[in-house]
Amino acid sequence: MPDPTPASAATMRAAVQHRYGPPSVLESSEVGVPRPDRGEVLVQVRAASVHPGDYFVMTGEPYVVRLAFGLRRPRHGIPGRDLAGVVEAVGTDATAIRPGEKVFGWSTAGALAEYASVPADRLVSVPADLSFVDAAAVPTSGMTALQAVRDIANVRPGQSVLVTGASGGVGSFAVQIAKAFGAEVTGVCSTRNVDMVRSLGADHVVDYTGTDFTRTGKRYDVILDNVESEPLAAVRRALTRYVAAGHTRGKVVITV
Ligand SMILES: NC(=O)c1ccc[n+]([C@@H]2O[C@H](COP(=O)([O-])OP(=O)(O)OC[C@H]3O[C@@H](n4cnc5c(N)ncnc54)[C@H](OP(=O)(O)O)[C@@H]3O)[C@@H](O)[C@H]2O)c1
Structure with missing residues (x-):
């Protein structure tokens, strides 16, 4: 299986949170580029959006969100879900999407980063007349x-x-x-x-x-x-x- 991680982007900038709390818990950090699993796609993020659910996950409140996102601290250190961008690499089973394609959808492991790994079935093509910014606001x-x-x-x-x-x-x-x-x-x-x-x-x-x-x-x-x-x-x-x-x-x- 080819290495899906582009050699030129072994690390990336990302918003990272190590604990629940107000926006001040977010840091801009250098982290490893995610490696997509077989059914996943590595997306170079061109735009990401936030909605009230991202706020709940950032703060860990109401407490019930911690059942899904980590009891003591956020399981995924990178916040955000909705994104639009360009496919950088694909896992072996993600055959319906090709590198270079413009896509938008949901990341399960953080969208506020230069790259995000996304299950292929959570992405669709960006229509020709839609900007990355507008597409990222949709999912x-x-x-x-x-x-x-x-x-x-x-x-x-x-x-x-x-x-x-x-x-x-x-x-x-x-x-x-x-x-x-x-x-x-x-x-x-x-x-x-x-x-x-x-x-x-x-x-x-x-x-x-x-x-x-x-x-x-x-x-x-x-x-x-x-x-x-x-x-x-x-x-x-x-x-x-x-x-x-x-x-x-x-x-x-x-x-x-
Ligand atoms: N966005 C999501 O993806 C999502 C998903 C699932 C559930 N939800 C839930 O759905 C609800 C709305 O989310 P949202 O993302 O649409 O929030 P939002 O973007 O903050 O929009 C809320 C809107 O409510 C308006 N508003 C405030 N007070 C009002 C009033 N008294 N009467 C009528 N309108 C009033 C504001 O408009 P003005 O500026 O004109 O006052 C504002 O644009 C939240 O409870 C959220 O948790 C959101």
């Missing part, structure tokens, strides 16, 4: 929104869908996906993001700094709640079907 937030809109809420053409946190990571994808599924979409955000949410395709935008969507008298077929700022009892006034994407309520689905 976890886009997939969360897709699961919520398509798989959990089962959004259908003509339904009215309200998305809270419409300017955020999950919400901005949810607005676009619900619109693509033919829904009439209302996005909830703050004043500074009203134009941005409308540009994503929202038919209506509620500025939560001036309007409480639970008190407008309007009801929605689906509410996708990325913020969970309103009590469930209040949200019930405005909904038929409720899906929470956030961590506070877990994957709550309520049909009224």
Whole structure:
């Protein structure tokens, strides 16, 4: 089996954390370039993104995350998961991807580094018109929104869908996906993001700094709640079907 580690890059710069804590636990360090296993791909990282889950893993809070990521300290010293980049080398079983290909997806062992080793089945090609930066922003937030809109809420053409946190990571994808599924979409955000949410395709935008969507008298077929700022009892006034994407309520689905 050929050595998948490029000789010119035996070490790399990476963000490293040796303990859980605030952002100050992160150090820029020189570490070894990961060696991809048989089914993995070594990606030269051109862009990486962070989402709330990365924050939980960095801080180790809520404590339940430590069950998955290491009880006393982070099992993977390099934080981050979502990335986009260029394939540098492939393991012997990763036959569907070739060196030089532009890819994006999920690393399981750290994305905030010059190189990351990624299971081949967690990568797809970057479309020609997408930048590395935009591609790196898609994986976890886009997939969360897709699961919520398509798989959990089962959004259908003509339904009215309200998305809270419409300017955020999950919400901005949810607005676009619900619109693509033919829904009439209302996005909830703050004043500074009203134009941005409308540009994503929202038919209506509620500025939560001036309007409480639970008190407008309007009801929605689906509410996708990325913020969970309103009590469930209040949200019930405005909904038929409720899906929470956030961590506070877990994957709550309520049909009224
Ligand atoms: N991103 C992911 O990959 C992911 C995956 C699984 C679960 N989650 C969970 O999903 C939730 C949202 O994550 P996110 O990544 O989308 O967060 P985010 O990027 O921080 O977005 C949250 C948005 O909420 C808006 N907001 C704040 N207060 C609001 C209010 N009272 N009413 C309506 N909108 C309000 C903010 O918009 P303004 O700036 O306009 O106020 C902000 O853009 C979190 O609980 C997270 O843990 C996220």
